[in-house]
Amino acid sequence: xxxxxxxxxxxxxxxxxxxxxxxxxxxxxxxxxxxxxxxxxxxxxxxxxxxxxxxxxxxxxxxxxxxxxxxxxxxxxxxxxxxxxxxxxxxxxxxxxxxxxxxxxxxxxxxxxxxxxxxxxxxxxxxxxxxxxxxxxxxxxxxxxxxxxxxxxxxxxxxxxxxxxxxxxxxxxxxxxxxxxxxxxxxxxxxxxxxxxxxxxxxxxxxxxxxxxxxxxxxxxxxxxxxxxxxxxxxxxxxxxxxxxxxxxxxxxxxxxxxxxxxxxxxxxxxxxxxxxxxxxxxxxxxxxxxxxxxxxxxxxxxxxxxxxxxxxxxxxxxxxxxxxxxxxxxxxxxxxxxxxxxxxxxxxxxxxxxxxxxxxxxxxxxxxxxxxxxxxxxxxxxxxxxxxxxxxxxxxxxxxxxxxxxxxxxxxxxxxxxxxxxxxxxxxxxxxxxxxxxxxxxxxxxxxxxxxxxxxxxxxxxxxxxxxxxxxxxxxxxxxxxxxxxxxxxxxxxxxxxxxxxxxxxxxxxxxxxxxxxxxxxxxxxxxxxxxxxxxxxxxxxxxxxxxxxxxxxxxxxxxxxxxxxxxxxxxxxxxxxxxxxxxxxxxxxxxxxxxxxxxxxxxxxxxxxx
Numbered sequence: 182x183x184x185x186x187x188x189x190x191x192x193x194x195x196x197x198x199x200x201x202x203x204x205x206x207x208x209x210x211x212x213x214x215x216x217x218x219x220x221x222x223x224x225x226x227x228x229x230x231x232x233x234x235x236x237x238x239x240x241x242x243x244x245x246x247x248x249x250x251x252x253x254x255x256x257x258x259x260x261x262x263x264x265x266x267x268x269x270x271x272x273x274x275x276x277x278x279x280x281x282x283x284x285x286x287x288x289x290x291x292x293x294x295x296x297x298x299x300x301x302x303x304x305x306x307x308x309x310x311x312x313x314x315x316x317x318x319x320x321x322x323x324x325x326x327x328x329x330x331x332x333x334x335x336x337x338x339x340x341x342x343x344x345x346x347x348x349x350x351x352x353x354x355x356x357x358x359x360x361x362x363x364x365x366x367x368x369x370x371x372x373x374x375x376x377x378x379x380x381x382x383x384x385x386x387x388x389x390x391x392x393x394x395x396x397x398x399x400x401x402x403x404x405x406x407x408x409x410x411x412x413x414x415x416x417x418x419x420x421x422x423x424x425x426x427x428x429x430x431x432x433x434x435x436x437x438x439x440x441x442x443x444x445x446x447x448x449x450x451x452x453x454x455x456x457x458x459x460x461x462x463x464x465x466x467x468x469x470x471x472x473x474x475x476x477x478x479x480x481x482x483x484x485x486x487x488x489x490x491x492x493x494x495x496x497x498x499x500x501x502x503x504x505x506x507x508x509x510x511x512x513x514x515x516x517x518x519x520x521x522x523x524x525x526x527x528x529x530x531x532x533x534x535x536x537x538x539x540x541x542x543x544x545x546x547x548x549x550x551x552x553x554x555x556x557x558x559x560x561x562x563x564x565x566x567x568x569x570x571x572x573x574x575x576x577x578x579x580x581x582x583x584x585x586x587x588x589x590x591x592x593x594x595x596x597x598x599x600x601x602x603x604x605x606x607x608x609x610x611x612x613x614x615x616x617x618x619x620x621x622x623x624x625x626x627x628x629x630x631x632x633x634x635x636x637x638x639x640x641x642x643x644x645x646x647x648x649x650x651x652x653x654x655x656x657x658x659x660x661x662x663x664x665x666x667x668x669x670x671x672x673x674x675x676x677x678x679x680x681x682x683x684x685x686x687x688x689x690x691x692x693x694x695x696x697x698x699x700x701x702x703x704x705x706x707x708x709x710x711x712x713x714x715x716x717x718x719x720x721x722x723x724x725x726x727x728x729x730x731x732x733x734x735x736x737x738x739x740x741x742x743x744x745x746x747x748x749x750x751x752x753x754x755x756x757x758x759x760x761x762x763x764x765x766x767x768x769x770x771x772x773x774x775x776x777x778x779x780x781x782x783x784x785x786x787x788x789x790x791x792x793x
Contacts, residue, residue, distance in 0.1 A: 211410045217515045218277025223482040230452035230487045231256035237286035259307035262489025264315040274499040275506030280327030288336030296368040327381035374407040384416040392418035428745045429752045432722035441478040452484040462501035463716035474528035476518030508566035512539035512597045527694045535605030542596040545713040548633045549583035556607040565597035617653040625663045632670035644696040646686030677734040681707035703779035710770040717757040722783040725776040733771040
């Protein structure tokens, strides 16, 4: 599937209704709590935390012998395990549910399974059931209970796969062994169902066999018989309720009506003492917003230590996320995916009745927060968390609603602006053509006259691939000293950044929360930065190698960071670019990203990771 910017710019009326209606057609009432929760906490806890090595995959990939991997049972003591403390922290984050690994691919179960196999009660130093007290604490708190269960069990003697190189047998030649394994894993699932009655099952590893071999239909029926409202993730060979993209924030919204991104805070699912490559709280919050704005959930992972304590870095991120969520809960929980197209350079959500648009502002804007193409005027605009009313002006000639906000009214992480309407928000069917001479005259009449209005307009046109503004600007004859000054300032900025305004249209909506353009050879990506970013610039979906990043007009070189890139996967990581505050242009900053070859974008859905 190819995406071109022009596809995103074919504005239609009632854009939010189009999206919401499509979702409503495939709605499932049992999914309401899941969709409204928006945030869950994933818990990878197992013996792999002792040595701080990849869970299960360490011996599967022959990085360590199976025998040495299993020696970690002797160090898994859970001596400081406090499930009530875990639950309080999870609830403080704003999460509505938690998913814990009852058993990973290594086959070590956290509960006292009577079906055989390995478990923490009889085989680990902890010597006790670790799942039951956590589930009890979850249910007592009112949070929903999710249980992760690995379908493969690489330790079980009658499972056919042991490592990437070692297969115990072929199913066709020894069907009785496979039948024994089928009875084993379905028996464990019956135990989990009877003992814990979870609200959600998070299966993993279904890629090793087909639906018939896993008895997927039978498993679904068995779990739903115990609890008709139980939710099952996608990793049961098509017998689940929602999609589970992994590690990369989707650029293309998943086709499933419900989805959830599972994401690590650093580079590891379980506890790895040396992995200090943590995302900042700002990056996590913005990733969470990205999921919600696209109609999905975030399942944020933590990896407790072998003694049961949670690393301090992870505690901080959960607490920071909770502080932000508490302040901005109205814009997150119970909302739906935001508006489409070029109506706002950023992320948005919409209230269920469609009468409130929540706009997420990730920077300190130079002048205004701009909403484009509104068909009607808001009745009220306010800051979430303070309910401070904001002044705004709707310009019918340009189709832009400018919202004024002072820097001291902004949240240090991400500010949320609510636009309230008398009826569901509508957008113009056609984009108004910009008249630069009229815009110049209007700008000169403003109390705080600034060339930023002109610059924003020409950058918006450039992003769409429309460079006709150059002809319009050349024909303008200012009629007052102030108009002359504004006109001169805008042309001065244009001259300084001319190289970014001679190529073609920029990134499609969703890849970067700002305007962008491309050089004629498509090998340099120009990012326009309005005001002062609260954190590093965030760009999704670029498959290219980054050769160099610089600030246009002064040549300052910038470093970058790529997170969540898996070496075996074609899915690109998230590109982050930190821009020093003292290097920001007073009108609008432009960043040039030199690529190794013409821009190559990821345009497919992000799938589960089937290797590690």
